[in-house]
Amino acid sequence: MMTFEGLGLDEKLVQATDALGFTNPTPIQEKAIPVLLSGTKDLVGLAQTGTGKTAAFGLPLLQLVNEKERFPQALIVCPTRELCLQIVNEIELFKKFMPGMHVVAVYGGASIGAQIRDLKRGVQIVVATPGRLIDLIERKAINLEQIKYVVLDEADEMLNMGFQDDIEFILQNTPNRQSTWLFSATMPPEIRRVSKKYMQQPVEVTVGKVNTANKNIDHQYYITSAQHRYETLKRLIDFNPGIYGIIFTRTKADAQNIAEKLTREGYDIDALHGDLTQQQRDKVMGEFREKTLQLLIATDVAARGIDVQGITHVINYELPDDVEVYTHRSGRTGRAGNTGICMSIIHSREIGKIRQIERIVQVPFHKLEIPGGKDVCRKQFYHFMDNLLQLDIDDSSYEPYIPMLEEKFADVSKEEILKRLAAQEFKRFLKYYENAEDLNVRERTREVRGREERSGYDRRDRKDSGRSREYSGNGRGGDYARLFVNLGTKDGFYKASFLQFILDMSDLRKEVLGRVDMKEMNSWIEIDKRAAGQMIRAIDGKKYKGRSIRMNDADSRR
Incomplete structure (x- = not known):
């Protein structure tokens, strides 16, 4: 079996790995470290989170960087403050027997003055988030001309967060780099474009298959109705009393609302979303790491870069639209060789999406009954x-x-x-x-699903269409009605979550919808005339966050 010494690491670094109790390298470390130690090769490393990527690039950097020269020689760029601090903490452990080596973290939400002072004291390795690094470059507070090695960690996350222009700006400002190392859990087209533009014949190292999920994770799904989604979440939490996990929602409004409801009911939980200040975010993350909080509820954007050991469960309150996002969510558990569980609460119409994710990530999903x-x-x-x-x-x-x-x-x-x-x-x-109801919704048979897919709307729509009012159809000719609803972006919706909400409420399929026009306070929906009556009856008069929903024929309002 391969050892760290056998990878070509020097004595001080082998001592550090021994002191940490690392006996054998992980697959990504075993494949990447010998390549990176050459110092002149570009590399694309593809591996899931929690597989030891920080050591895979951190150990070679410490060996290649000159300990006696006190200026930035290596730059590690990552998407979030949390990941930035985590990388610094790990590298500090690896350099235990290298007293002259200095690592500095620069990130937003903290004093830029203090970070500039740290840089001026002399540092060999800088770990940075894109925004703060660009701020330092523009202030001429950091000189990147002598940077030899650039590491882009969680590159797919950075591109998902809209940092592509920032990454290109940073690469353009490190003109003398000898090599670029790009690490990612997935391989979207944007990563390919960056590698082709800024890397020279990169060596590609892959652990597992690209976009596949961690095999140590049990992927489960539970089918319920839209109105029982919250009760199902509570039921799953209560059925797993030792749970230490993250619940993912699509919107920050949902994250805050669910956290407040669960807190009132006695659960140790808090929310992590974009409206929190950095101080509030640090407080929530500190409590979660210390396990003062049993559960964290977060949006995808807010949770990026979080690496917390020992997470037993990930719960998708709603499935994400993007398969890559599912891979990142589920990858928060089952790390470092441990097992984990990823549970998804879905509507019966989302079976197809489960099958699609199952095919792409190449792991089986298990349908389980919601406990009684x-x-x-x-x-x-x-x-x-x-x-x-x-x-x-x-x-x-x-x-x-x-x-x-x-x-x-x-x-x-x-x-x-x-x-x-x-x-x-x-x-x-x-x-x-005592009298808890059954929250399960039974899967429709293949025959029924086939008929629905061919017709484009639920069988009940056929009954409803004869009784519903005639709609003039303002959108795609006479086949579509145009509905008004008093919900908009101010209610915390974006287009995908809004569509999911109205379809879940009405039990209709996506195929019946046409164009959806969302404004701050209201929205207009084009819908197959035959399904319009069902949607109005299902949604008009219902409550959303304590206020009544109004839905009616947009043309009749004129």
Whole structure:
């Protein structure tokens, strides 16, 4: 079996890996380190998050950079502050026996003055987020002319976040680099374009297949109706009492709303989204890392770059539109050789999307039943009993109280004590789940799905269309009606989440929709005339965040 010494690392770095308890390199380290130690080759490294990529580029950098020269020689660019700090922390561990080596993190949301002072003290390796680095370049506070090595970590994430122009600007401002190392979990076309433009015949190192999911993760999905999505989330949390996980939502409004509701109901949870200040974000992440919080609910943008060890579950409150986003979400668990679970709460219409993701990431998805109330109570009881039996009772400080306890409970049977203990712990919980309804929605048969796909709308639409009002159809000729609804971007929707919302509420298929025009306060929807009646009846008068939804024929409003 390969060792770090066998990869060509020098003695100080091998000492550091030994001190950290690293015995054998991971696959990405084994493949990338020998190539990178040459110092002159460009490299594209494709591997999932949590596979040891930081060591794969961090160890070669420490060997190649001149410890005696106190100016920036290597630059690592990454998408977020959290990842920036994590990379610095890991490199600090690797350079344990290299006292003259200095690493500085530069990122937004912190004092730029303090970061400039750190740079002036002398540093060999700079780890930066794109925005702050460009700010420093424009202030002439950092000189990149002597940079020999540039590392783009989580390159796909940076491109997803809109940093392509920033990355190109940074590469243009490192004219004397000897090599560029690009690490990514996926390989979208944008990555190919960057590599072709700025890299010379890069060596491509792949661990696993591109875009495939981590095989250590169990991918599960649960089918429910739109109105039961929140209850299903609670049910899944309660059925996994030892959960330490991240819940993903599409919008920051959903993240904040769900976090507030779960907090009121006694769950240790907080939200991470774009409206938080850096100080608030740091506080939430600190509590989550320390496990003061059991759950973190986040949007995809806010969660980028987060690397927290020991996450047991990822829950997709809604499926993302992009398969690559699913890969990144699920990759938050099952890291460093551990196993994990990724659960998705879906509507029956999303079975096709599950099958599509399944084909692309090349792992099987398991359909599971949403647990019933009795199942949840049983699971919670087992967890409670296990914790009770594992309690440390060797502490002698209890001893003085034992005689009092024995006297107090002298006439109480063991069975009654256990009942009282259970009642104290579970009374409210048992009452909540006493008459819990079945939240499962059964999959439609293949024959029914086929008929629906051919017709483009649900069978119930055929019944509804005869009774619905005539709509003049302002969009695509006479076949489409135009509906008005008093929901818009101000309600936290963007187009994809809005479409998902109205389709889930009405139980219709996407094929019945035409053009959707969203404004801040209102939206207009083109829809197949035959399905318009069903959508209006399903949505008009319902509540969204405490206010009534109004939906009607847009033309009749004139």
